[in-house]
Amino acid sequence: MNYGYYPGCSLTGSANKLDKGIRQVFAKQGHTLKEIPDWNCCGAFEFGDRKELSEFSKKNLEKARGLFSEIVAPCPACYKNLREADEQNEFAVTHPLDLFDDAFIGSIKPVHDLKGQVFTPYYGCILLRPKETAIKRTTVMEEVITRFGGEVAGEKVKDRCCGGNQIFINKSVTEKLSKLVLEKSKGTIVVFCPLCHMAMKTFSGERKVIYFTDLLLYIMGENVPKLQSKIERGGKEETT
Amino acid sequence: MKNNDQSRVFDLTDYKRQDFSVCLGCKICASVCTVNDLSENTNPQDILQKLFLGKDIPADEPLVRYCTGCYRCTGACPWNIRIPEVIRALREELAIESPFEKAFKGSLSIWGRVYEPYVLLMAIPFLLKGGYMKHMTRWMEYMGIHLPHKVKRA
Ligand code: SF4
Ligand code: SF4
Numbered sequence: 001m002n003y004g005y006y007p008g009c010s011l012t013g014s015a016n017k018l019d020k021g022i023r024q025v026f027a028k029q030g031h032t033l034k035e036i037p038d039w040n041c042c043g044a045f046e047f048g049d050r051k052e053l054s055e056f057s058k059k060n061l062e063k064a065r066g067l068f069s070e071i072v073a074p075c076p077a078c079y080k081n082l083r084e085a086d087e088q089n090e091f092a093v094t095h096p097l098d099l100f101d102d103a104f105i106g107s108i109k110p111v112h113d114l115k116g117q118v119f120t121p122y123y124g125c126i127l128l129r130p131k132e133t134a135i136k137r138t139t140v141m142e143e144v145i146t147r148f149g150g151e152v153a154g155e156k157v158k159d160r161c162c163g164g165n166q167i168f169i170n171k172s173v174t175e176k177l178s179k180l181v182l183e184k185s186k187g188t189i190v191v192f193c194p195l196c197h198m199a200m201k202t203f204s205g206e207r208k209v210i211y212f213t214d215l216l217l218y219i220m221g222e223n224v225p226k227l228q229s230k231i232e233r234g235g236k237e238e239t240t
Numbered sequence: 241m242k243n244n245d246q247s248r249v250f251d252l253t254d255y256k257r258q259d260f261s262v263c264l265g266c267k268i269c270a271s272v273c274t275v276n277d278l279s280e281n282t283n284p285q286d287i288l289q290k291l292f293l294g295k296d297i298p299a300d301e302p303l304v305r306y307c308t309g310c311y312r313c314t315g316a317c318p319w320n321i322r323i324p325e326v327i328r329a330l331r332e333e334l335a336i337e338s339p340f341e342k343a344f345k346g347s348l349s350i351w352g353r354v355y356e357p358y359v360l361l362m363a364i365p366f367l368l369k370g371g372y373m374k375h376m377t378r379w380m381e382y383m384g385i386h387l388p389h390k391v392k393r394a
Contacts, residue, residue: 009356013384044344048252161310173308
């Protein structure tokens, strides 16, 4: 399958790991991701004027017109903005989590299992709300973790807010909210949103925070140091 | 202080004043609001009511300052009212903008995209004052350095 791909700004910078992960996972499944040519920023949450905000994504849809019918956008903010701008449902704007269906999970040939490891799948806000743009597969991370032998924890915080949106406005808000999530969860935090990733990483101390794509790649046989035992890593100490 | 041009607030959202007449005053929104996890005592319904009645909303109202845009209120509201979008419009109208948000928009006007190194550079005085520097090492672990991209304008 060929998908139009909208990485969005953070995936070209602070969330480059998510970008690489998505590309690798899709490639392993035999799918092609092709970037929308010259895409521009979606405006994230930075505009109070709904029409002004929508214009950014309308421009991106314009650039995709005639080239793609299905667009994949991993960043929750980009995904929501694009979907809302596509008022006529001209495109299928899809979040990768919704493409990770039963057939996808069934097709994974596991090389590593997750036995003995505890994970808190953390979706945050925008993937789950508002309902018009929410993803459909709201337990996909749990399904993958349990299927490959891991233990799921932190069910109560999976949809709580990390306050990431306030990190460069009122940092104390993000600090307090992220710490609430961290306190009420267990094990490795598995995220999908670049902003959740940043908020969690900033305040997580020694706790591990990983992208869901890294978890998938680990199961598929890639080396992900954070998920490997010291012996698997050749006895080296963990660095990040 | 009469500081809201409320018709502008409505212009910025997809709502009209009368849309808020459906609000039941049930305060379910307040019971789930993330800002209340911060030991602030806030009530999103109060904002809607003030807008409906044309009453002033001060810029230091905790919800205006701290709303995280989490949509928990919307998800729980029987009318699905998109309160964070109303609050975002209020912030715009009250011209509440952090130096970081300014830098973000600056980057957009130059490159059409957010170029993070530029945004961080432009916001340095704010980052220094706000105690962000101590997080820099951790951010550098995963940020990655790349050159800006120039979006071709049509
Ligand atoms: S979106 Fe804002 S008002 Fe609504 S629950 Fe979240 S913090 Fe509260
Ligand atoms: S939940 Fe909705 S209807 Fe109830 S008070 Fe809040 S805004 Fe009004």
